Amino acid sequence: MFHSYFFPISYAFMMFPIAALIFTLPFLIVQYRRHGYIHKLRALILYLLLLYLMNAYFLVLLPMPSSRHNLAPSGSIMQLVPLQFIQDIIDGSKIIPDQISTYWSLLREPAFLQVIFNIALTVPFGLFLGYYFRARWGMCILLSFILSLSFEVTQVTGIYGFFDHPYRLFDVDDLITNTLGGIFGFRIAIWINGLLPRIEQLDTNIDRSAKRVSYTRRGIAFLIDSMVWIIGFGVLYGFDIKSAFWIVTGIYFILIPAFTGGRTLGKWIVRIRVTSSGNRASFLALMIRYGLLYWVMLGAHAIVIDSDVTGLLSSPLRTVAYLFVLLADLAFFIHLVIKVFKKDDQLFYEKLSRTSHVISWPEKRLHTDDSNSSPLEV
Template structure:
């Protein structure tokens, strides 16, 4: 039992890191396809991700302690089994079960050969359930996908984890392909019993995303994408003038000419909305002038200037400016906290009379 519990523990420990990496592309895909993120769909997909991680770790773990696996094996070690249904003869040979005596069948539950077969049969059973319920695959598609996943596992073993080790530490077994695929088929058949009380995936998105408000995670994701893109543009080693030009072009001119979109906003299906259908230049200028030139810009430029003095010889005037900026940042942070708490618009949105809306055009 410990050999199965160990991979599960490792999967649970590594899942948060993988989930974090998965979050951003998943969010972008959901925003582009559905216009919003459904909490139940998120739960199903993250549970699916955890299941795949557990299944993969069950196949490859525990790992050998050395790369030179071949030196630990006998010269006649076999790395594959191409004889179909060999597991049947293994069970008969290794167990004390008498086919003609049903009373002996109970001993199967304690025999390694049978438990190994049962494990391979149920390993991809959840995959069949997911494929039918969430991904809406038919029986043929489920069998093909399950077989390919099983083949991926077997190739991973045959190639010694794709060359990391100098010899396979687990064998390629044709029986595993059959048992795994059968498990996927079994999952497809029993899926209705597991999903009877779950929402119908076809009815999950009967909402109008454009009537929903733009959430703060969505705002943050669009902002991070835009900042990342702007950060890729060389700015001449913190050239203040060039920096201002880049921000003006990206966050003001582009937003104005695209009627409220940047790359980050396009990927998250949101746009800036003014008082009319067409954004006015003044609205964009005020909104992002306050946000990027007054708030972010002043902080960045003060940081550059303060860094040039290395914290010394900055003078009383510089200290006063620094303290004023610090107090303003505290006030802005309190303002953001209250806006998030009350779900109200930020001050630069109210001043510019703009807001973010969901737009999938």
């Protein structure tokens, strides 16, 4: 029996790195947006929640039929009698009421072990709700029931139609025992709260605006901005505007930040902005900063791939131009790697423009004590 549990758990652990990779980007965006920085304990708990949910669903869904065209079940696919598991345990057990020693036989009774498994399955979920999310009793019961219902619906629909027929029974007793497990976990969280760091006080006395802007944070902002830039470039290029690259780059990375206090959409989402010597970045500073980065560095790429320009050059000159761009890319890559490892915030174009990134955290929230707030109540 334990082998049947080990198999889904091992698969969940093997798939976890892929799921974590997919989860990381939205996780970072939410954490930067909501909390202003990444706290290691908060990150650990949320990744453990992801791992738990993967294990729970894998335990419920595996093993699957060998083919999508599985056979229809021979009996009913739904058990709608509440507490039917009690009668199943009584019918299958060898308990003699006046002989205590016979009660140990329950540990070998499949119906009893199934109930214990269903309760244990959602105990961690209740722990997360009670400790991290600071949910109330009613919310815990509701969310535990919804999680259990998602298990049962996924099973009875053959993973929402992926299989021709259901391969698991929809059991109302599973809803009861899973919800009970969530309540137990919630109760345990209340007992152990005093032994663990208070989640709602992790950000107490933290000056977010003084924290270093990491390259990870800047990279996320750049990724979002790149998506917006590509859309703008695509629109202008679709109208056959030859200077689309220069126009979109100038508007999005220079003109807009000049009016928004050094913010682009990506920077606004992760709560950072560009400043000049600690003050609002001037138009000239933004022109130097992004002109060097985008019009010079990336602009060189735009020029060498433009056939109208390269067509005017002889073959040797085109080779020299390609080689120059390649060497410039290599030099910038080495420069970036060195800065990342040294944790030096300023790249060459930032030093020349005397600009830098700072965390843009609302002043009214800098000294707010969130000790009484709950993520599930906000």
